[in-house]
Amino acid sequence: MAKKKSFVGATIFDGFKRHLNSALIIKDSKVVEIIPEEKVDPKTEQIVLAGGLLTPGFVDLQVNGGGGVLFNDNPSLENLKTICEAHAKLGSTSIMPTLISDSPEVNKRAILAITNALDQQINGLVGLHLEGPHLALARKGAHDERFIRPMKEFDCLELESLTNKIPKLMLTIAPEAASLQQITRLSKAGAIISLGHTDCTFNQAAEAVEAGARCATHLFNAMSPFGSREPGLVGAVLNSGKLFSGIIADGFHVNKISINLALRAKKGPGALFLVSDSMSTVGSDQKHFFLNDRLITRNEGKLILEDGTLSGADINLSDAVRYMVNEVGILQDDAIRMASLIPAKVLGVESEIGCLVPEARADFLWMKNDLGIEKVWVGGKEQS
Secondary structure, three states: OOOEEEEEOOEEEOOOOEEOOEEEEEEOOEEEEEEEHHHOOOOOEEEEOOOOEEEEOEEEEEEOEEOOEEOOOOOOHHHHHHHHHHHHHOOEEEEEEEEEOOOHHHHHHHHHHHHHHHHOOOOOEOOEEEEOOOOOHHHOOOOOHHHOOOOOHHHHHHHHHHHHHOOOEEEEEOHHHOOHHHHHHHHHHOOEEEEOOEOOOHHHHHHHHHHOOOEEOOOOOOEOOOOOOOOHHHHHHHHOOOOEEEEOOOOOOOOHHHHHHHHHHOOOOOOEEEOOOEOOOOOOOOOEEEEOOEEEEEEOOEEEEOOOOEOOEOOOHHHHHHHHHHHHOOOHHHHHHHOOHHHHHHHOOOOOOOOOOOOOEOOEEEEOOOOOEEEEEEOOEEOO
């Protein structure tokens, strides 16, 4: 029978509040409780930490790759393990591998790899994010226009069926590329509809929200901007309490002033959360790679196509958390929550991951006071 373990010596942030002079108690792969240090059973195995902060593991809903591997390039079970392991070491203990618009053949291989990984309960894998192909050409960003197309009836049927195999399925869709009826059908089937890569108007976005959309993909990027006469998707995200939205905090995709203004303007209970939009370079020394046969170069923190288009990001979520604190200027707890509890809420699993409450999975990080990561535990096991 497994013994309980207690972690003491660090301040504990459980996703909601901080606990001083307290102990995190875990057993097997689950959190048991957080109690005052003096109440810890002396028979409990004790791990003493030298100050710092214990926080929930991060939850990243937009991960294109990591550890030198791009999911699109070879969507296999082995590569999924590599991506999950690379991100776990960097603090993202739950990730949603993301497939950028690609051929039907690559889509099928990706779905097969994800379903196999879910069957094998690969640590850290929570579902699948299909970013495309039902997007607006005008806002394709780094997506290959050969693969972008409107959603047909057979697409909708396939995606509805897919929700039975992959319970946590996020779909980035442009309102111009799918009907309101299709959005409603997919939402009712259980898919998380995220609006993105779109030139839609504010009203089109609002109609999509009423039809069932409840998220937006990388706020400000590849979407209709906020304007004085047309608020666009940016305005719809900020104005709707029903919408959550990912945002890339790397210093390149969105100006820190824009992030700060968006945080102040966002209507709840929907909230902004951090995504890495990371490519294969994260956790590797890779200098360049190919996406759909197009060269992407790593250059001073940016990933760019040959025409200069930003193509994903060269960060992990811990980088984004530090950027939010050091550059945007928000509180540590708020930044950590944007990388943990809020994305867990988007998935509807906020009592299981992204927090340190009784019965949650024992995924947690030990961070220095400057938010540098010292150690990571996944399911109660320390990562080497």
